[in-house]
Amino acid sequence: GENVEQHPSTLSVQEGDSAVIKCTYSDSASNYFPWYKQELGKRPQLIIDIRSNVGEKKDQRIAVTLNKTAKHFSLHITETQPEDSAVYFCAAFLSGNTPLVFGKGTRLSVIA
Amino acid sequence: GAVVSQHPSWVICKSGTSVKIECRSLDFQATTMFWYRQFPKQSLMLMATSNEGSKATYEQGVEKDKFLINHASLTLSTLTVTSAHPEDSSFYICSARRGGGGETQYFGPGTRLLVL
Numbered sequence: 001g002e003n004v005e006q007h008p009s010t011l012s013v014q015e016g017d018s019a020v021i022k023c024t025y026s027d028s029a030s031n032y033f034p035w036y037k038q039e040l041g042k043r044p045q046l047i048i049d050i051r052s053n054v055g056e057k058k059d060q061r062i063a064v065t066l067n068k069t070a071k072h073f074s075l076h077i078t079e080t081q082p083e084d085s086a087v088y089f090c091a092a093f094l095s096g097n098t099p100l101v102f103g104k105g106t107r108l109s110v111i112a
Numbered sequence: 113g114a115v116v117s118q119h120p121s122w123v124i125c126k127s128g129t130s131v132k133i134e135c136r137s138l139d140f141q142a143t144t145m146f147w148y149r150q151f152p153k154q155s156l157m158l159m160a161t162s163n164e165g166s167k168a169t170y171e172q173g174v175e176k177d178k179f180l181i182n183h184a185s186l187t188l189s190t191l192t193v194t195s196a197h198p199e200d201s202s203f204y205i206c207s208a209r210r211g212g213g214g215e216t217q218y219f220g221p222g223t224r225l226l227v228l
Binding site (some may be wrong): 032041042043045093097102103104105 | 146154163207
């Protein structure tokens with residue numbers, strides 16, 4: 001089955017700097033890659049996603065890149081703010097009714 | 113939008129009792145719902161996949177007789193933790209996927225269970 005690895009597990013950045021979180025997946029047939037943000041005690045919220053027919057997608061300060069050949073995708077947050085502090089999960093989707101396969105999460109701390 | 117609700121948001125119960133958690137998709141029909149458990153500072157652990165009108169598919173290591181899942185309609189799935197014990201204390205989160213082949217999963221707000 002699919003396996004998703006996520007790095008780093010923790011990340012601290014100064015406010016205003018950029019943050020990059022990387023994930024790799026194992027099944028080349030996976031075709032959908034969402035990113036979720038989970039604040040403490042709250043539900044994971046979808047923040048951006050990308051499909052396998054696209055190499056990059058951007059939404060304001062957030063961007064995601066996908067390299068299908070290398071089977072990795074990354075989340076980029078620019079001009080980080082304290083409210084970006086949260087746990088971020090990457091995921092991969094294969095097909096049909098299969099569930100998303102999640103990475104183990106990255107705890108991002110933005111230091112003011 | 114795609115709104116998923118969960119009830120209750122938190123529950124405290126005595127050891128040995130059963131607890132039912134409801135997950136509803138409020139503005140869409142969810143042919144598939146997923147139940148996760150999350151321990152503090154850990155990732156989402158998939159417990160089972162629930163398809164409307166059929167038996168749930170449980171992940172390895174999850175006891176189906178202890179965690180009863182019923183997906184009775186296209187907008188409602190329930191998880192019952194039977195004979196709960198302190199080690200079942202956790203944050204339980206459901207997730208729903210739209211019918212029609214969409215991939216995105218929308219999460220409920222979670223239920224925090226504390227078993228004394």
